[in-house]
Amino acid sequence: MSAPDATDLGIRRGPAGAWATLVRGLQLSPELREGLGLTLALAVVATAGKVAVPVAVQQTIDGGVVGVDDPRLGVVTVAVALTALALVATSFAGYAMTYRLARASETALSAVRVRAFRRIHDLSILHQAAEHRGALVARVTSDIDQISRFIQWGGVILIVRGGQALLALAAMALYSWQLTLVVLLIVGPMVPLIAWFQGVLSRAFDTVRERHAAMMTAVSESVVGAATVRAYGIEDRTEARIAERIEEEFRAQFRAGRLASTMFSSAEVVAGVATAAVVVVGVWLGLAGGLAPPGEPWVGRLTAFLFLVTLFVGPLRIATEVLEQAQTAISGWRRVLGVLDTEPEVADPVVGTAIPEGPVGVRFDGVRFRYPTGGDVLADVDLEIGAQRRVAVVGETGSGKTTFAKLLTRLMDPTEGTVRLSGVPLPEVAFADLRRRVVMVPQDGFLFDGSIAENVRYGRPGTSDERVRLAFLELGLADWLDTLPEAEHTRVGERGESLSVGERQLVALARAYVADPDLLVLDEATSAVDPATEVRIQRALDSVTRGRTAIAIAHRLSTAEAADEVLVFDDGRIVERGTHADLVARGGVYAALHASWMAGTQAHT
């Protein structure tokens, strides 16, 4: 059921229809447009040799074989030699066309891939909706692979055969406009028929895609939920659920396959009818003198025409074969274009204002945030946090704490109001400057596959191994680092999975620490660390961040106890503000939270 549909999250759907997709796609890829005219001209030339063959057939039969008692081999040899030359020449055109197309399309697609990758990083959806990441990876991988595969295979075939059909049609018209008309009258109705069938088929394949997504969701439950499946002994049930979805997908696929088969074969029948009609009408025309000037033979002309009909209808037959591929490629392209056409919600200013050097102060004026669908997540936030202050932000799950941190670090922009750092409104600060001065440590301490040192260096490129060690030492984590098999050179594995969640948070903290920001934002950055270590880190952070501004979203209230000031969020608003002692004395929301926390951490009496 829940097929990943990024449109819910603000990614545009992309142009409607195949033609609009093609136009927009060409607009966005100058590499594809460049020299396209020449490539298409080469495509037409590339098929000329093939269309010349029926002419040679006609010349041979009419000029050399039929109606002469002694076949004139000279005529035949000249016709054959000329056509062979044409074939060789057009083969070179074919080489040039195919190579140019491959070069242009791969260059263009690689550029599109990179631009889409960057655009996705610039969008908020990546960190807002983790469950859609897989779909976003598909935008820069399989979607583009499909376009590339199509252009290199089906695309070349469509272009070449299209050129072939056009040239064959021209040659047919030269031999006999009457017969050409007959063929067009028979083949013509196929075009709207194919278009209609195409619609039916595309809906059938849409169903296949939906069922496929549902099937993969079921399979992913057996992988992601592996521990739960085993702990509760529901292997049979899980397997049955998957088998059901597999069966549903198969049924949808088979239905689409049957439709496609029928469609492909219809072109065959039309070709047969056209050939039969040309024989009947052609003989009748020939007898009536409509095929050749009186006295000249017309057997070769009619035969050549029959060859040309095959060359004209053949592409239609092949087109139906590659249209299915085209369909997939175009919908992939549309999805990629949708990404490129989505403007980032949070934009880097063209000309940035620098945040004044030195400790950073924070100011919120009338800030409100709401998602397009739904009510306020945060409202009426007016506050000033002085430079070098250490502030703890507390509140229950869903009270708006994390949104506050995201607005502060400009991962999102407020719906209303302004956030300023040292007096500069955030939208005016260049990203490069902002990220250098303000660093947030998220709860999920994501690590890249590499060593601990490499991950810490990610915070500040060029940091030496000694400096990395020093960072752990200063954070009071040197003894932990030394318990690891290879200390800072220990590899963390894919996504840091060789380390425990708490250990990953320690590395993430060191990474932010070496980045040396003026404003450090911690979003429950030590939530999975044991209390003793957490308290130790807390003390270390206190001393090493002295002189900077630090804002900590706290899961455990020990952080609040040590802060200069506490902000209490409740239901999207700041309801209390003051020192820990003041707030406890006030007996409000914070006092209640704190009492519950105390009860959890202190001895029961």
Next chain:
Amino acid sequence: MSTTAPTAFERRIVRRGLGVLAMAVRTMPVPFAIAVAGSTLYATATVGSAVALGWVTDTVIEPAYRDGDIATATLGLAAAVIVGIAVANALGIVVRRTAAYWMQYGLHAHFRRRVAERLTRLPLSWHRRRSTGELLSAANADVEATFWPVAPLPLTVGVLVMLVLAGGVLIATDLWLALVGLLLIPALIAVNLSYNAAVRRPATRAQQGRAEVAEVAHESFDGALVVKTLGREDEETARFEASSQRLRDDLIAVGRVRAVFEPVMEALPSLAILAILLVGAGRVAAGAVSTGDIVRIGYLFVLLEFPLRALGFILMELPRSVVGWERVERVLRARPDAPQGLAEPPSPEGPAAVDLAEVSFGYDDEGASALEAITASVTPGRTIAVVGATGSGKSTLASLLVGLAAPSDGQVALDGHDLRGLAPTAITAQAAIVFQHSFLFDASVRENITLGASFSEEQVRAAAALARADDFVAALPEGYDTVVGERGATLSGGQRQRVALARALVRRPRLLVLDDATSSVDPSVEREILEGLREAALPSTVVIVAYRRATIELADEVVVLDEGRLADRGTHAELLARLPAYAELVTAYERAR
């Protein structure tokens, strides 16, 4: 372009690839047979249409021209024959394609079921050694890649039939003309083979390039928040661009090979027709063949051109197929490290007894073990807290207790039975574990609690109430029937944990293991839950992995782990008094005040 000789690796790919195709045919013989029948009809009709056209030239067109007249009946017969052959041809196509789809999609379904069966049955330790992406890809892209060449397989068989028939027609017509045709076929095959040899290397590199691009994108997007908060988008884009450009260069190399061979393969049949004209005119002059013979053979080559290309399709897809199959096979061939137990002893009444004897556990071969020689017994009905620093082995111990992992040394016993000897169902019937990150299925809240077992509405609600999930579930749009979305995405972390807790409680397990299972629940709610559990007097032995002091104090006894070793055990008060490391751990917050 010079064609390189196939390496041993490439020969192995072709051999393995043909093996995969043979396996596909053995798995689904019926649709394959039908598809081949359809393909044979198609091949016969295709050659037949060339023969028919030659016949029409000789018996209709030429006599009409010569005599200046033709019988309507003859003309009608000619038209009927042509249309009839076209219909037979179309029928052949429908049958072949439908059966080929049946076969291809049927193979997808068959092997997806088998992969899913392995994914659900293999032990957790096996899962942990592999990435989610790798396992999902086995059921998805790898299965599809494996059976790509299956779609054109029946067509290929048809093409072989076509070649035999065409050869027959050629020989029957005229030996000289046949010689021309028989030169064309080996030429086409030779070009095809060298095409494949030339394209294989860049194509394989491109395939690896695609995988690399996907890997970078996956990792980079997974780490999006880190990339953004540290402002490293430019570096990430450069990293992605580097792999994207390598892929681009390989794909252009593939395109270049295609550009060389495609026009040659296009031109060959046309050149053959020209040769036929040249030789044919001479043979007509010699009185050996008729105009119709030339038309028939020329037309035959026009028709054969496209099907002959199909031979190449299969060869071209073989490397992808083999790589896909090797990945699928890795999952299908996987077996648990240790055989599953079979014993299903009758379960005694009341809470379970748990005994650990010299239990050690190491993840993979990474030297340091997560647990070392733990010996401990838990008296039935007691509540034990497991306490230790980050990385001390608490979660490992929790999963050993319910048989999700097997100790590398020593034994874990439930009611005196070694877990390794027990059937999985015998364990799950007694024990339930709740994880810190419990998994919710894309199903209703009720189904997530029952997991398909038959519990009454009352039981479900009672368990939810005990887990303090009843209030928020009642507030959901459809209460217990609300579907929670993929992985429970519509619920908060704390809500997911409470549903997962209800899932364990509804089973009234004799052994309940809570692995930091309420970490995302607000402290006040957590306290209600824990007090509720104590008051509910469950028939359970309870093991709680926890950090919060209040949680620990609810336990009758505390087990302290330190770097995988059992440091001490006793009541909270005793440990506080005699174990400084323990005191430091559990009173950290108080001392920080």
